[in-house]
Amino acid sequence: MLDVSSSNTPLVQMVDIYKQFGGIHAVEGVSTDLYPGEVMGVLGHNGAGKSCLMRMLSGAMTPTRGDIFVNGQKAALKSPQDARGFGIETIYQTLALANHLDAPANLFMGRELKTRFGNLDEKRMLAEATDALRQLNPNFKNLRDPVARLSGGQRQVIAIARAIYFQAKILIMDEPTAALGPSETAMVADLTKRLKNEGIGIFLISHDMEDVFELCDRVMVMNKGRNVGTFRIGDVNKDDILSLIIKGTLPDDWEPRGANKESSK
Amino acid sequence: MTAPAEARRLRFLPSGTSIHKLSAVLTLCLLITVFSFTSSAFFSVNNGLTVLLQTSVIGLLAIGMTLVIITGGIDLSVGSVLALSGVVAGLFIKAGLPVVPAMGVGVLAGAACGFVNGFVITKMRITPFVATLGMMLIARGIALQLTGAAPISRLGEAFGELGNGTLFRIVDMQANGFPKVIFPGIPYPVILLAVIAILGAYLLQKRQFGRHIFSAGSNEEAARLSGVNVDRTKIWTYALSGGLAGLSGMVLMSRLVTVQPNEGVMYELDAIAASVIGGASLMGGVGSISGSMIGAFIIGVLRNGLNMAGTSAFVQMIIIGVVVIGAVYIDQIRNKT
Ligand SMILES: Nc1ncnc2c1ncn2[C@@H]1O[C@H](COP(=O)(O)OP(=O)(O)OP(=O)(O)O)[C@@H](O)[C@H]1O
Numbered sequence: 328m329l330d331v332s333s334s335n336t337p338l339v340q341m342v343d344i345y346k347q348f349g350g351i352h353a354v355e356g357v358s359t360d361l362y363p364g365e366v367m368g369v370l371g372h373n374g375a376g377k378s379c380l381m382r383m384l385s386g387a388m389t390p391t392r393g394d395i396f397v398n399g400q401k402a403a404l405k406s407p408q409d410a411r412g413f414g415i416e417t418i419y420q421t422l423a424l425a426n427h428l429d430a431p432a433n434l435f436m437g438r439e440l441k442t443r444f445g446n447l448d449e450k451r452m453l454a455e456a457t458d459a460l461r462q463l464n465p466n467f468k469n470l471r472d473p474v475a476r477l478s479g480g481q482r483q484v485i486a487i488a489r490a491i492y493f494q495a496k497i498l499i500m501d502e503p504t505a506a507l508g509p510s511e512t513a514m515v516a517d518l519t520k521r522l523k524n525e526g527i528g529i530f531l532i533s534h535d536m537e538d539v540f541e542l543c544d545r546v547m548v549m550n551k552g553r554n555v556g557t558f559r560i561g562d563v564n565k566d567d568i569l570s571l572i573i574k575g576t577l578p579d580d581w582e583p584r585g586a587n588k589e590s591s592k
Numbered sequence: 593m594t595a596p597a598e599a600r601r602l603r604f605l606p607s608g609t610s611i612h613k614l615s616a617v618l619t620l621c622l623l624i625t626v627f628s629f630t631s632s633a634f635f636s637v638n639n640g641l642t643v644l645l646q647t648s649v650i651g652l653l654a655i656g657m658t659l660v661i662i663t664g665g666i667d668l669s670v671g672s673v674l675a676l677s678g679v680v681a682g683l684f685i686k687a688g689l690p691v692v693p694a695m696g697v698g699v700l701a702g703a704a705c706g707f708v709n710g711f712v713i714t715k716m717r718i719t720p721f722v723a724t725l726g727m728m729l730i731a732r733g734i735a736l737q738l739t740g741a742a743p744i745s746r747l748g749e750a751f752g753e754l755g756n757g758t759l760f761r762i763v764d765m766q767a768n769g770f771p772k773v774i775f776p777g778i779p780y781p782v783i784l785l786a787v788i789a790i791l792g793a794y795l796l797q798k799r800q801f802g803r804h805i806f807s808a809g810s811n812e813e814a815a816r817l818s819g820v821n822v823d824r825t826k827i828w829t830y831a832l833s834g835g836l837a838g839l840s841g842m843v844l845m846s847r848l849v850t851v852q853p854n855e856g857v858m859y860e861l862d863a864i865a866a867s868v869i870g871g872a873s874l875m876g877g878v879g880s881i882s883g884s885m886i887g888a889f890i891i892g893v894l895r896n897g898l899n900m901a902g903t904s905a906f907v908q909m910i911i912i913g914v915v916v917i918g919a920v921y922i923d924q925i926r927n928k929t
């Protein structure tokens with residue numbers, strides 16, 4: 328359906344996605360796309376369906392209805408492994424860490440490094456994890472402690488390190504800086520820019536307007552399970568976005584602030 | 593939210609698991625000391641070997657149980673599966689199969705029961721407690737049905753070898769023509785337990801499968817999201833537990849040189865107690881083979897020492913019950929902090 332070789336091929340296309348839990352409509356007919364080297368902000372009130380939408384792209388949840396295309400090809404994302412096969416990595420809002428295990432074990436969970444004899448290569452995992460974590464937080468200590476004993480910020484750093492270590496092509500960040508201090512947050516912002524320059528496509532869920540305006544190329548706003556608008560970041564200001572988040576519509580007198588309105592529903 | 597200074601201090605203290613293991617070892621030493629005073633025959637090579645032999649069956653069960661408990665589950669069926677495996681082996685020997693392959697079939701029968709447990713738990717989404725409670729009745733029922741509740745005896749001398757044979761037995765022929773046992777030898781079940789315990793610890797600590805057991809038990813959802821095949825991990829864990837129940841069935845029935853379809857009742861509780869005393873958490877994610885072996889020996893020494901001190905079987909029950917509750921209480925305190 329789409330030309331794979333074309334440089335205009337979106338990295339990800341989600342078409343008319345629905346997700347229902349019994350009577351609850353978590354996601355209703357949402358379509359969106361993501362291009363290489365682009366950061367797409369996903370905004371919305373609590374319970375708007377942002378995490379659900381992203382979990383369907385992560386393979387953690389299957390859509391009730393709707394199609395997902397990766398590099399123009401239809402992708403059946405039935406499990407997180409499937410999604411990883413497409414280069415999709417996720418920083419989950421819940422972090423998805425095993426509390427009793429240490430940082431290296433969590434970083435490599437499900438993808439453990441092994442020696443020639445098939446034993447766990449603890450030494451190499453520790454060394455690689457130390458490198459990966461120190462990139463985000465130079466003071467990261469307690470690498471061998473169970474992560475239950477680490478601070479919220481340290482735990483978040485592990486979740487972030489895990490997503491970027493395996494060289495994602497598509498990165499989903501579900502409120503990645505919620506527990507981070509200012510310097511770590513800045514570090515994650517730098518990292519986001521660096522990954523973007525490497526051509527990685529990023530979905531960024533955030534409630535922090537400063538972050539959104541600093542990092543995102545486009546934003547989509549969800550309200551009660553629906554996508555109520557996708558805009559170039561230059562076309563909207565904070566008030567527009569807040570209005571979309573809260574009311575689901577733009578202010579009455581709205582017109583594109585920047586050059587052209589890209590798309591909206 | 594640990595302050596850095598506190599975190600640094602904490603690292604010099606032994607972790608929760610090693611504190612628990614240490615206290616278990618101390619308990620074991622204490623028991624041995626106390627019993628050495630209450631009975632003069634307790635602290636001897638012969639009695640030591642007896643305790644080892646008596647503990648081997650519970651020890652084997654506890655290894656499988658520990659793996660299951662670390663995944664956050666429980667296996668109530670091991671006592672019945674032990675009996676069923678023995679019955680299967682006995683029937684095959686009666687049908688003309690040699691002892692070794694027949695015992696192999698018995699162990700496989702146990703593994704098959706465990707596999708069914710794993711399947712019911714992961715694919716039918718029945719809680720481990722209920723699924724293995726069902727298997728406990730099913731396996732016991734089959735064992736009794738197949739034998740008509742009667743023991744299978746006259747299985748041949750070879751059948752008794754595994755349970756009664758020893759290694760390094762030293763017998764000296766005395767001048768008067770009577771043999772004198774210098775060293776009674778290490779019973780085969782003890783050697784088997786040592787080998788399986790080492791293999792189990794290796795599997796749990798050094799292999800990916802073991803790491804997945806911990807991940808699945810620590811945070812099942814996280815493990816799944818991280819690409820761990822949680823269902824497969826659990827199914828194999830229950831199959832291992834069933835297989836080890838089968839193996840301990842071979843040891844026990846071989847020691848009796850008869851297959852008793854009503855053997856092994858309530859053994860699952862001893863195995864669970866051994867795991868929990870050894871520091872395994874019923875919430876999942878925590879446990880070790882070494883700890884569970886210490887736990888098994890605490891129970892073994894307790895039984896043996898109380899026996900030698902002439903304590904009645906009823907009082908033994910009470911004491912072991914108290915120990916189990918105490919251990920679970922410690923487990924809970926540990927989980928709160
Ligand atoms: N596993 C589930 N079972 C039933 N309902 C669910 C499940 N997951 C999410 N929901 C419901 O779907 C809706 C959307 O939830 P979702 O987690 O996507 O919100 P969100 O936009 O990420 O909110 P937040 O900003 O608070 O993270 C909510 O009403 C939630 O209760």
Ligand SMILES: [Mg+2]
Pocket residue numbers: 377378379420501
């Ligand atoms: Mg969310």
